[in-house]
Amino acid sequence: MIPEKLIQELKAIAGPEQVLTAAEDRWTYAFDATDLDHMPDAVVFPGSAAEISRILVLANAHRFPVVPRGAGTGRSGGAVPIQGGVVLVLTRLNRILEINTKDLVAVVEPGVILGRLKAAVEEKGLYYPPDPASAEFCTIGGNVAECAGGAVAVQYGVTRDYVLGLEVVLPTGEIIEAGTRTMKGVVGYDLTRLFLGSEGTLGVITRITLRLVAKPVARQTLAAAFKTLQAAGEAVSLILASGLAPTALEFLDQVTLGCVREMLPFKVPAGAGALLLIAVDGHPRDVEERAARIARFCEEQCARPVLRAKTPAEAEELWKARKVVSPSLKKVKPQKVSEDVVVPLGAIPELIAALAKISRRRGLIIPCYGHAGDGNIHVNILYDRNLAAEREAVGATVEDIFVLVRRLQGTLSGEHGIGLTKAPYLGLELSPGAIALQKRLKAAFDPNNIMNPGKVFPAT
Amino acid sequence: MIPEKLIQELKAIAGPEQVLTAAEDRWTYAFDATDLDHMPDAVVFPGSAAEISRILVLANAHRFPVVPRGAGTGRSGGAVPIQGGVVLVLTRLNRILEINTKDLVAVVEPGVILGRLKAAVEEKGLYYPPDPASAEFCTIGGNVAECAGGAVAVQYGVTRDYVLGLEVVLPTGEIIEAGTRTMKGVVGYDLTRLFLGSEGTLGVITRITLRLVAKPVARQTLAAAFKTLQAAGEAVSLILASGLAPTALEFLDQVTLGCVREMLPFKVPAGAGALLLIAVDGHPRDVEERAARIARFCEEQCARPVLRAKTPAEAEELWKARKVVSPSLKKVKPQKVSEDVVVPLGAIPELIAALAKISRRRGLIIPCYGHAGDGNIHVNILYDRNLAAEREAVGATVEDIFVLVRRLQGTLSGEHGIGLTKAPYLGLELSPGAIALQKRLKAAFDPNNIMNPGKVFPAT
Numbered sequence: 001m002i003p004e005k006l007i008q009e010l011k012a013i014a015g016p017e018q019v020l021t022a023a024e025d026r027w028t029y030a031f032d033a034t035d036l037d038h039m040p041d042a043v044v045f046p047g048s049a050a051e052i053s054r055i056l057v058l059a060n061a062h063r064f065p066v067v068p069r070g071a072g073t074g075r076s077g078g079a080v081p082i083q084g085g086v087v088l089v090l091t092r093l094n095r096i097l098e099i100n101t102k103d104l105v106a107v108v109e110p111g112v113i114l115g116r117l118k119a120a121v122e123e124k125g126l127y128y129p130p131d132p133a134s135a136e137f138c139t140i141g142g143n144v145a146e147c148a149g150g151a152v153a154v155q156y157g158v159t160r161d162y163v164l165g166l167e168v169v170l171p172t173g174e175i176i177e178a179g180t181r182t183m184k185g186v187v188g189y190d191l192t193r194l195f196l197g198s199e200g201t202l203g204v205i206t207r208i209t210l211r212l213v214a215k216p217v218a219r220q221t222l223a224a225a226f227k228t229l230q231a232a233g234e235a236v237s238l239i240l241a242s243g244l245a246p247t248a249l250e251f252l253d254q255v256t257l258g259c260v261r262e263m264l265p266f267k268v269p270a271g272a273g274a275l276l277l278i279a280v281d282g283h284p285r286d287v288e289e290r291a292a293r294i295a296r297f298c299e300e301q302c303a304r305p306v307l308r309a310k311t312p313a314e315a316e317e318l319w320k321a322r323k324v325v326s327p328s329l330k331k332v333k334p335q336k337v338s339e340d341v342v343v344p345l346g347a348i349p350e351l352i353a354a355l356a357k358i359s360r361r362r363g364l365i366i367p368c369y370g371h372a373g374d375g376n377i378h379v380n381i382l383y384d385r386n387l388a389a390e391r392e393a394v395g396a397t398v399e400d401i402f403v404l405v406r407r408l409q410g411t412l413s414g415e416h417g418i419g420l421t422k423a424p425y426l427g428l429e430l431s432p433g434a435i436a437l438q439k440r441l442k443a444a445f446d447p448n449n450i451m452n453p454g455k456v457f458p459a460t
Numbered sequence: 461m462i463p464e465k466l467i468q469e470l471k472a473i474a475g476p477e478q479v480l481t482a483a484e485d486r487w488t489y490a491f492d493a494t495d496l497d498h499m500p501d502a503v504v505f506p507g508s509a510a511e512i513s514r515i516l517v518l519a520n521a522h523r524f525p526v527v528p529r530g531a532g533t534g535r536s537g538g539a540v541p542i543q544g545g546v547v548l549v550l551t552r553l554n555r556i557l558e559i560n561t562k563d564l565v566a567v568v569e570p571g572v573i574l575g576r577l578k579a580a581v582e583e584k585g586l587y588y589p590p591d592p593a594s595a596e597f598c599t600i601g602g603n604v605a606e607c608a609g610g611a612v613a614v615q616y617g618v619t620r621d622y623v624l625g626l627e628v629v630l631p632t633g634e635i636i637e638a639g640t641r642t643m644k645g646v647v648g649y650d651l652t653r654l655f656l657g658s659e660g661t662l663g664v665i666t667r668i669t670l671r672l673v674a675k676p677v678a679r680q681t682l683a684a685a686f687k688t689l690q691a692a693g694e695a696v697s698l699i700l701a702s703g704l705a706p707t708a709l710e711f712l713d714q715v716t717l718g719c720v721r722e723m724l725p726f727k728v729p730a731g732a733g734a735l736l737l738i739a740v741d742g743h744p745r746d747v748e749e750r751a752a753r754i755a756r757f758c759e760e761q762c763a764r765p766v767l768r769a770k771t772p773a774e775a776e777e778l779w780k781a782r783k784v785v786s787p788s789l790k791k792v793k794p795q796k797v798s799e800d801v802v803v804p805l806g807a808i809p810e811l812i813a814a815l816a817k818i819s820r821r822r823g824l825i826i827p828c829y830g831h832a833g834d835g836n837i838h839v840n841i842l843y844d845r846n847l848a849a850e851r852e853a854v855g856a857t858v859e860d861i862f863v864l865v866r867r868l869q870g871t872l873s874g875e876h877g878i879g880l881t882k883a884p885y886l887g888l889e890l891s892p893g894a895i896a897l898q899k900r901l902k903a904a905f906d907p908n909n910i911m912n913p914g915k916v917f918p919a920t
Contacts, residue, residue: 100804100806101701102701102804102805102806103804103805103806103807104700104805105804125703146646147646149644153643153644154643157621158644160650160653161617161621170893170897174893174897175893176891176893176894176897177890177891177894178894180802180870180871181804181869181870182802182803182804182834182835182836182869182870182871182874183613183802183805183834183835183836183874184609184613184618184802184831184834184835184836184871184874184875185802185871185873185874186606186607186657186873186874186875186876186877186878187871187872187873187878187882187886187889187890188878188886188889188890188894188895188898188916189654189657189658189662189898189901189902189916190607190620190653190654190656190657190658191894191897191898193620193650193653193654193656194649194650194653194654196650196653197646197649197650198649198650202649213705214703214705215703217703237562240564241561241562243585243674243675243677244674245673245674282742282743282746283742283746283749283750285745285746286742286743286745286746289743290743342640342642342643342644342645343642344560344562344563344565344641344642345562345563345564345643346560346562346563347563371644374642374643374644375642375643375644376642376643376644409641409642410640410641410642411640411642411644411645411647412647413645413646413647414642414643414644414645414646415644415646416646417646418646418647418648422647426647426648429647429648430637430647430648431636431637433630433634433635433636434636434637434638434648434651435648437630437634437636437651437904437905438648438649438651440904440905441649441901441904442649443904444897444900444901444903444904445897445900456648456649
């Protein structure tokens with residue numbers, strides 16, 4: 001527990017009303033979008049990088065953990081204060097400082113909600129592509145800390161590909177600038193990308209410079225219902241091999257499709273085994289032609305219907321249905337473990353087939369959906385914690401899946417991070433030498449291990 | 461000097477014929493594409509990661525420098541063995557191990573010549589975009605170590621954006637894998653991007669997994685001659701603001717244009733003050749339309765002629781002229797210092813105007829050319845080392861330019877790296893806290909500072 005004297009110091013730094021210590025207040029910041037939780041000793045809402053610097057100096061002197069947090073939408077336990085200490089909530093740092101249409105950059109604070117940023121950028125005629133399903137709730141700071149992705153990553157890449165520069169408070173309290181405001185830069189080691197996906201373990205991000213791009217002139221969205229997941233998979237392979245370069249290429253299997261069926265703006269035939277959702281960006285005639293060819297690939301695999309959204313509103317409805325897939329799985333079973341593995345593009349069919357086998361062997365429903373276009377598949381292990389057989393099968397099922405993914409030369413996480421949930425499995429992907437090097441890196445930033453301790457690395 | 465006993469050990473590791481010690485042989489590996497040189501004690505051509513590991517273990521035990529080297533085309537002194545030791549030439553590791561059209565990846569060794577890789581990838585119907593001017597000579601390993609760019613970076617990004625995974629021999633001899641074979645990945649800290657642009661100071665790269673993309677269906681190349689650099693600059697601003705998303709947008713000023721004038725496949729009018737070279741990729745009709753609109757922007761700025769390459773061979777001639785700009789500057793003055801500064805897109809006109817003032821004040825010719833589309837401008841300070849006034853003005857001119865670039869919120873290097881030539885100026889861009897952190901990072905990889913010592917950081 002953090003002693004009262006230090007709580008007073010935290011109040012002196014951030015203001016008394018910005019420090020919460022009542023149990024009911026702290027409880028709100030004990031968890032994220034996983035099922036995990038742990039009570040923090042205090043919750044602090046700092047108002048500036050200078051305040052954060054003073055808090056980290058205090059934490060270093062007295063060795064208490066500091067866990068940065070945005071909106072708590074993370075799926076790997078990154079914001080859960082597993083060793084107590086201070087949860088540093090960054091939602092007061094929520095200014096869009098600049099959207100510059102000449103330099104094609106935005107400068108923002110970490111607490112800005114992604115959806116608000118995207119809308120503000122589009123108002124200026126530009127586009128910030130990353131679009132995780134939580135876009136309306138999550139913060140850009142969390143996106144950077146976890147390197148969030150989303151559906152349009154197939155064409156546009158992930159958060160990493162848009163962060164040019166950062167202001168960061170190091171664990172020892174120094175405020176540094178990393179990266180640039182320019183489109184290119186190779187001065188010194190790439191600290192910017194090292195902070196990308198570092199899950200709050202290397203410092204507190206306090207300002208972000210983002211690259212913006214031209215707004216796509218036209219976008220078409222298609223939906224196609226397939227009899228079987230295999231047929232959908234064939235269509236995906238054809239589309240990827242065609243060079244038609246879709247912007248998004250999402251799939252829903254039978255279970256996930258069932259969960260959002262009534263949200264879709266068209267009638268999905270009974271017995272449909274999979275849905276593909278596809279977007280194509282570009283210049284109007286070009287988009288028209290590519291969408292037509294993609295529709296043909298789907299029809300060749302006997303997809304019925306193959307719908308091309310007629311209005312932006314209809315397209316929006318399709319994407320809305322996609323975005324609620326994850327929470328709507330609670331309709332099937334009360335608990336779930338969400339993984340976001342990635343396999344090489346050619347291995348997607350083998351992954352899907354092998355997951356069906358694991359599901360049968362372990363007696364658990366394992367619905368899949370997600371980013372077929374880049375091999376990043378959201379694999380969900382559903383269970384009821386009141387059923388001992390289901391509850392007890394979860395751990396072995398997770399391990400089966402990770403072993404499978406590694407056999408296919410895949411990776412454990414494409415966009416959710418390691419956090420708490422995957423830390424025990426890090427050794428399945430990284431060698432002891434690579435883990436030792438990563439620990440030396442962590443120590444070079446954070447000699448006293450105050451920043452988000454207990455994350456990324458397996459407990460020793 | 462490395463004692464004879466250790467030379468014998470190097471020969472035992474790599475084979476006696478793979479270790480050069482004669483002065484005339486060592487001299488060949490004393491320099492790169494800068495004017496700098498320093499004799500190494502020995503030159504070793506290792507044949508495998510295992511051999512490199514043993515060499516680094518030896519270097520660590522006996523504290524001699526190891527400087528990795530590809531083709532020596534670097535422009536910042538990265539491969540110059542400034543503290544002697546061993547130059548580790550990686551040209552024997554020159555296999556293209558795999559080009560996988562299903563996974564859209566290539567796996568290669570560092571010594572593969574970039575041009576050979578690009579051709580092999582295109583034979584399979586795919587595309588590896590990065591295209592530095594030295595593409596026909598430089599190695600992919602050097603590209604990774606320096607994070608090379610090139611003309612098409614405007615649309616496609618730089619080497620960093622294509623490296624998915626690496627095998628690296630750490631300075632202490634462990635061989636580790638970083639990154640993935642997948643399109644996404646956030647497992648642990650991003651070691652892959654940390655090696656990108658680390659200039660051989662963190663380890664020896666021995667295998668590279670690259671992301672490939674679909675080959676553009678069509679490309680158009682345009683050339684436009686302008687009366688003045690200002691008019692060309694106006695056209696650049698119009699094109700960038702239009703959302704027409706050029707693939708490449710290069711400019712040549714009057715001096716650089718003069719150097720390659722007779723190589724161009726059309727007659728440049730006498731008195732032309734600048735040339736723009738523009739490429740547009742995409743589907744054929746779309747490319748046609750965008751190229752026409754870009755041509756119109758140029759015509760509005762009174763460009764004459766505005767040429768659209770009629771055949772791929774004609775386009776190739778235009779790009780060939782662009783690629784020899786740098787060496788052809790020797791026609792003007794025997795010596796040059798090449799900088800590759802980057803400014804925010806909106807600051808390009810101010811940079812160009814201010815460089816003209818510096819040129820007048822310092823009495824040196826400072827031709828500019830390069831990547832107008834991403835703000836990465838190659839600034840060349842020409843001089844004759846036999847003229848004391850010119851020779852002595854160079855240092856102050858470099859400093860003027862860097863101070864200017866920083867005032868415009870730019871960066872000292874976009875694609876050439878810091879190496880030796882820019883190390884004294886690192887403090888103009890990075891704060892003492894950021895430099896101290898980078899030094900701690902270096903020590904976490906290389907506790908005895910054997911890897912390419914004397915680079916990146918200013919001498920202390």
